[in-house]
Amino acid sequence: MKDTLGVERPIIALENVEKYYGEYYALRGISAEIRQGEFFSLLGPSGCGKTTLLRTIAGFEELSGGRLTIDGKDMKRVPANVRPTNMVFQSYAIFPHLTVAENVGFGLRREPLSRDEKARKVAEALEMVGLRGYGARAAHALSGGQRQRVALARALILEPKVLLLDEPLSALDKKMREQMQTELRRLQRQVGITFILVTHDQEEALIMSDRIAVMFEGQIAQLDTPQQLYRRPNTRQVGEFIGVMNFLPATATVSDETHIEVEAAGLGRAVIAPDQLPGGWHPGQTQSVGIRPETMSILFPGETTDRRVAIGTVEDLSYYGDMTYYVVRLDGVDRPMTISMKNLVGRPVLDRGTEARVAWDARSLVLFA
Numbered sequence: 001m002k003d004t005l006g007v008e009r010p011i012i013a014l015e016n017v018e019k020y021y022g023e024y025y026a027l028r029g030i031s032a033e034i035r036q037g038e039f040f041s042l043l044g045p046s047g048c049g050k051t052t053l054l055r056t057i058a059g060f061e062e063l064s065g066g067r068l069t070i071d072g073k074d075m076k077r078v079p080a081n082v083r084p085t086n087m088v089f090q091s092y093a094i095f096p097h098l099t100v101a102e103n104v105g106f107g108l109r110r111e112p113l114s115r116d117e118k119a120r121k122v123a124e125a126l127e128m129v130g131l132r133g134y135g136a137r138a139a140h141a142l143s144g145g146q147r148q149r150v151a152l153a154r155a156l157i158l159e160p161k162v163l164l165l166d167e168p169l170s171a172l173d174k175k176m177r178e179q180m181q182t183e184l185r186r187l188q189r190q191v192g193i194t195f196i197l198v199t200h201d202q203e204e205a206l207i208m209s210d211r212i213a214v215m216f217e218g219q220i221a222q223l224d225t226p227q228q229l230y231r232r233p234n235t236r237q238v239g240e241f242i243g244v245m246n247f248l249p250a251t252a253t254v255s256d257e258t259h260i261e262v263e264a265a266g267l268g269r270a271v272i273a274p275d276q277l278p279g280g281w282h283p284g285q286t287q288s289v290g291i292r293p294e295t296m297s298i299l300f301p302g303e304t305t306d307r308r309v310a311i312g313t314v315e316d317l318s319y320y321g322d323m324t325y326y327v328v329r330l331d332g333v334d335r336p337m338t339i340s341m342k343n344l345v346g347r348p349v350l351d352r353g354t355e356a357r358v359a360w361d362a363r364s365l366v367l368f369a
């Protein structure tokens with residue numbers, strides 16, 4: 001939903017939200033706005049507080065400090081069952097002794113609707129999650145993926161403003177999980193409801209989300225779009241958590257308003273554009289640079305390039321069929337780096353011990369304070 005200025009209206013606003021469990025400080029001042037209709041993910045390692053934050057939004061946990069508003073209303077002392085949110089859990093929490101239709105229609109049992117209307121809503125919800133015609137089946141006889149769909153249909157039938165999903169796919173096998181990721185994303189676009197997903201799987205968050213809050217130790221380290229998080233992580237910790245990133249020691253040599261020059265170990269001198277600078281950066285700090293494995297390539301013998309070239313040695317490699325991951329030690333650098341290469345036709349897979357000419361580009365460097 002946009003206001004008259006065309007600005008996305010937040011459906012959820014978190015202002016300095018805190019949560020203590022006794023002495024333990026689980027949420028340490030979380031501030032964020034989640035927009036109407038977006039697919040938003042909370043991503044972070046185990047114990048960082050993402051489930052606590054989700055449960056706080058749902059109303060299963062009380063805030064220890066700060067403010068939470070949903071759709072403009074302060075949620076203080078508003079119980080979970082009257083909030084415009086609904087939660088889908090990792091363990092599907094469906095009733096095995098009921099049919100699929102009874103499960104999906106469960107939340108409607110007290111609604112002042114006729115039998116026919118309820119049946120129509122149930123059928124619509126089943127259609128939405130790809131379970132048309134499954135209404136009469138016994139819920140206990142469903143596969144994991146089907147149960148998860150039933151749980152989704154049961155949550156969506158209540159037409160919440162926000163659907164909260166706590167690791168909903170983590171119990172599924174890899175294939176099923178990938179299929180459900182695409183479907184959840186499609187479903188979210190179709191219904192236009194705000195989805196908030198908790199996941200520790202960075203790939204899942206990247207694939208599905210409009211925006212992601214990366215959390216460590218009860219705080220949001222960075223809130224951004226998937227592309228921005230991947231390309232311009234604010235800190236090394238974020239860069240390492242999202243995908244693979246190589247770090248090299250670097251020092252800033254020249255700097256002014258428009259550009260800075262860094263000397264990066266193994267790569268040499270590079271000019272950095274202002275948009276590659278992290279927030280709050282100023283000259284004179286000790287720096288490191290980050291570079292993603294796929295932004296570099298190893299030239300095969302005789303291949304030329306107009307990119308910069310650094311010299312190293314292949315120390316190890318992992319062959320994945322479509323890709324090869326090389327571990328390369330650049331001359332003069334202690335830590336080896338990872339370089340990923342597509343296995344194109346005619347491109348040989350290099351052996352261990354081979355000299356590697358590594359082509360790279362200053363635009364793919366990310367500077368860290």
Ligand SMILES: Nc1ncnc2c1ncn2[C@@H]1O[C@H](COP(=O)(O)OP(=O)(O)OP(=O)(O)O)[C@@H](O)[C@H]1O
Binds near residue numbers: 026045046047051052
């Ligand atoms: N009811 C509770 N009482 C005490 N400590 C709790 C309680 N619930 C959560 N915690 C603690 O708060 C921290 C954050 O937990 P939370 O479940 O939010 O993490 P998470 O990021 O969702 O991790 P995971 O992916 O493992 O579920 C953890 O250290 C956890 O032990």
